[in-house]
Amino acid sequence: IDDCSDERTARCLRSVRGVRLLRNESNLGxxxxxxxxxxxxxxxxxxxxxxxxxxxxxxxxxxxxxxxxxxxxxxxxxxxxxxxxxxxxxxxxxxxxxxxxxxxxxxxxxxxxxxxxxxxxxxxxxxxxxxxxxxxxxxxxxxxxxxxxxxxxxxxxxxxxxxxxxxxxxxxxxxxxxxxxxxxxxxxxxxxxxxxxxxxxxxxxxxxxxxxxxxxxxxxxxxKNSGERRRALVVDARVLCPDQDSGSVRMLNLLLILQELGFQVTFVPANLQCVSPYTQRMQGLGIECLHHPYFPSIEYFFETRGPEFDLVILSRAAIAGALLPFCRKYIPETPVIFDTVDLHFLREQREAALYRDEVKSRKAVEREALELKLIAESDAAIVVSPVERAVLKRKLPAQHVAIVSNIHASHEGAIPPFKARRDFLFIGGFEHTPNVDAMLWFAADIMPLVLKELPRAKLHIIGSKMPESICVLASKHVITHGYVANVEPLFASCLLSVAPLRWGAGVKGKINQSMSLGVPVVSTSIGAEGMHLVHEENILVADDPADFAAQIVRLSRDEALWKKLSDNGHANLSRHFSVGAARRGLKAVLTKLKLHPNRI
CATH class of the missing domain: 3.90.550.10 (Spore Coat Polysaccharide Biosynthesis Protein SpsA; Chain A)
Incomplete structure (x- = not known):
């Protein structure tokens, strides 16, 4: 619109191509x-x-x-x-x-x-x-x-x-x-x-x-945020990287569910880092992400902005241990949920037992005392599996403990059939030490047995921050990919995935991810724990090297079994690890805390 500008401006506008120019004979405003x-x-x-x-x-x-x-x-x-x-x-x-x-x-x-x-x-x-x-x-x-x-x-x-x-x-x-x-x-x-x-x-x-x-x-x-919205503050160890670890996938989905339930969400990584492109992606989803140099410390943030929030969620024991005192000091009336992610002491107890390590055993005892103290001092706690809720109900019967498990969307579209696939894969971030142990054990004790029956078989190892001990496993039968931005093509080409975890806790995102893409899983009992999985119905379970190798070989040769596990794995994911399942768990704990009882 040329709103009756002077002749010089009018001449300039007439020279611009690709626009329709409307000129007003008088200035309309x-x-x-x-x-x-x-x-x-x-x-x-x-x-x-x-x-x-x-x-x-x-x-x-x-x-x-x-x-x-x-x-x-x-x-x-x-x-x-x-x-x-x-x-x-x-x-x-x-x-x-x-x-x-x-x-x-x-x-x-x-x-x-x-x-x-x-x-x-x-x-x-x-x-x-x-x-x-x-x-x-x-x-x-x-x-x-x-x-x-x-x-x-x-x-x-x-x-x-x-x-x-x-x-x-x-x-x-x-x-x-x-x-x-x-x-x-x-x-x-x-x-x-x-x-x-x-x-x-x-x-x-x-x-x-x-x-x-x-x-x-x-x-x-x-x-600054329009509408009558509650405010939720969520603190985790670091910026969420959902393409690198399953914990980030779960937490990001939890933040989005909080938005659906009417909360404006502020996320703070405890290290106060801004990590591109992940911080920017979260901001694009409507999540306020705080970072250096604008907040010199977490305590400063709680002191200056803490009263804005109606709810605080502290993720992981180390974070809750450091920040729960600030919550009670600066915002004592604001309810605090401790999201355990998994019970670290349970994982450490199992590691100590596997390696028969007295030092690790003593540390696990100390960890248990700390985690139970934090759970008792919080207003509510979140765990990811019924197994861990049962553990806490025995130890802290008076505390409210809700299940908000892993959150995965099922793959939409056709799943490549059995005959279009070959080989198998493992996926997991290698900062998580059970994943390192799993691959070392698999390569040393299980893979040789598989190759006796399937001499052309290949294992694809996918995961961020891969250490040298895993990189050196590379051979014509073991492909060490490291971090892969888009893993779906590999899942679409592989016959099965493996989860040979010998210790751990919580639920395993690698199993959820595989089932979401229609790929059957062979796992240990520890890997399948707390995931509502049944051997030969929606997963194959084996705990010693010979049996684990035998289950891989069996699944590689049995198309009907493969199809059954693929379909039932999908169904298990939808029933227990969907956005809807997580929303129900989160609603329950928010209702218990009297937050939005009429809106959720």
């Missing part, structure tokens, strides 16, 4: 000019972009991506920055009196609180993306605000009233030369309409505004 342009537009989406802006690479891609990712999206705004790089707006906050504030104005635009996808009250009209059909259904920008100001906020409130959501997308960065077109003083000129239209807006949306917080600097952090 932002609101009416935008409505005129929207009426002439033919695309699926309408983009409103001020003439005093500069866009940055991939800005539009980020905004469009929100509509692909979030079916509820109705309006998306960009991160606005000043020409010097400081933040101008990370979404807008609307107070109860209809005054607004640009969240984060003049601050460092790279701070974590400004860099995750977020529901907001409104976004500035300097850069807005909205579906054309929705804009038309709302009759465009309301003429009562002509010539400008509050029309963007009014549109955002209308979008919400229509059942859609307003999002701020920090990946879309737009430089806004604020005030170049209309000045910055509200005492004269177009800018004076800001105060006039505030009164009109307050009158129109008084019922909706009654649910907003009062104008107070103490309310800014809670008000």
């Amino acid at each position: 932002f609101l009416k000019g935008s409505n005129k342009g929207a009426a002439a537009a033919r695309g699926e989406y309408l983009l409103f972009l001020n003439n005093d802006t500069e866009v940055t690479p991939r800005w539009l891609e980020g905004m469009l991506g929100v509509f692909e990712q979030r079916p509820d999206a109705g309006l998306v705004g960009a991160k606005l920055v000043f020409p010097d790089g400081r933040l101008q707006e990370a979404g807008g906050i609307m107070w109860r009196n209809a005054s607004g504030v640009n969240y984060g104005k003049w601050d460092d635009a790279d701070k974590p609180q400004y860099n995750y996808l977020r529901q907001v009250d409104y976004c500035s009209g300097a850069c807005l993306l909205v579906p054309r059909a929705l804009f038309e259904a709302l009759d465009g920008f309301d003429d009562r605000y002509a010539p400008a100001y509050y029309e963007d906020t009014d549109l955002a409130f209308g979008v919400r009233a229509a059942g859609r959501t307003v999002y701020y997308q920090p990946r879309s960065v737009v430089i806004h030369h604020e005030g170049v077109s209309s000045g910055t003083s509200t005492k004269s000129g177009i800018k004076a309409y800001q105060l006039v239209n505030q009164v009109k807006f307050r009158r129109k949306w008084r019922k909706a505004l009654a649910r907003h917080l009062v104008n107070d600097v103490k309310n800014i952090e809670r008000a």
Whole structure:
């Protein structure tokens, strides 16, 4: 829209190719000019972009991506920055009196609180993306605000009233030369309409505004997320890397379930690292991720921001041991859930017994005392298997213990048949020492027996942080892949997977992952523990080298058995390790803690 600019600007615009240019004979102002342009537009989406802006690479891609990712999206705004790089707006906050504030104005635009996808009250009209059909259904920008100001906020409130959501997308960065077109003083000129239209807006949306917080600097952090949402703080050892370990897969899905249950989620890695691209991916999912250098210590975070949260989840014993005292010191009334991930003392007891190591045995006793103390001092605990819940019920009968197990989605689409496959695989992150032991034992004691019956067989070993002791196993029969970004092609080509774990606890993501892709598993009893698995129904179980090798050979030759285990493994996953199963477990513990009893 050329809103009656001077002739020099008009000549410049006429030279631009690839656009339809509409020139107004008189200056209509932002609101009416935008409505005129929207009426002439033919695309699926309408983009409103001020003439005093500069866009940055991939800005539009980020905004469009929100509509692909979030079916509820109705309006998306960009991160606005000043020409010097400081933040101008990370979404807008609307107070109860209809005054607004640009969240984060003049601050460092790279701070974590400004860099995750977020529901907001409104976004500035300097850069807005909205579906054309929705804009038309709302009759465009309301003429009562002509010539400008509050029309963007009014549109955002209308979008919400229509059942859609307003999002701020920090990946879309737009430089806004604020005030170049209309000045910055509200005492004269177009800018004076800001105060006039505030009164009109307050009158129109008084019922909706009654649910907003009062104008107070103490309310800014809670008000930055639109709607009456609970706040959950989750602390784990490090940034989640779901393509590298099953614990990250589970935790990421748990965070997404918390979002579904109405929580705005803040995630803190205990080492306070920002790890690309994983931190950015979590931010893109709407999870606030805190990191250095913006928070010098975890205690500082609890002291300064702890009161914002309605729930704290501490993952793993080391994290709970370090941070539970901060919870009780700074936010004593906030319920704390200790997510054990697995009972570390149970794993350590088994390792000590396997190696007959007295030092490890004493450490396991100390670990048990610590974990039981942490569970008793928490408001509730989460375990991943019925076996571990039974252990805790015997030792701590008064504590509430819920099961929230591994979370995997079943593979959709055709599964390659038995005859299209060959060989077998092992997958597991090698920072987890039971996986190292499993492969060393398999290579030394089981693989030679398999090769006697299947001389062409090959084992594919997949896993991040592979140590030298595993790398040296490579041969014509053992392929050591290390980290593989996309493991599905390997699963699709292999006949079976193995889980020769001799010690451990919890449930095994490697078995879940294999079954999710329709690949049968041969496992030890320890590997299959707590996973609702039955030998020869949905898994093959063997604990000594000869039997383990025999089960691999048997499965490699029996197509009917392979098909049975593949189908039943899929069914077991859907029943016990789906998003729905985890949601039920999490709902139970939240209800026990009286969090959202009417909404979950």
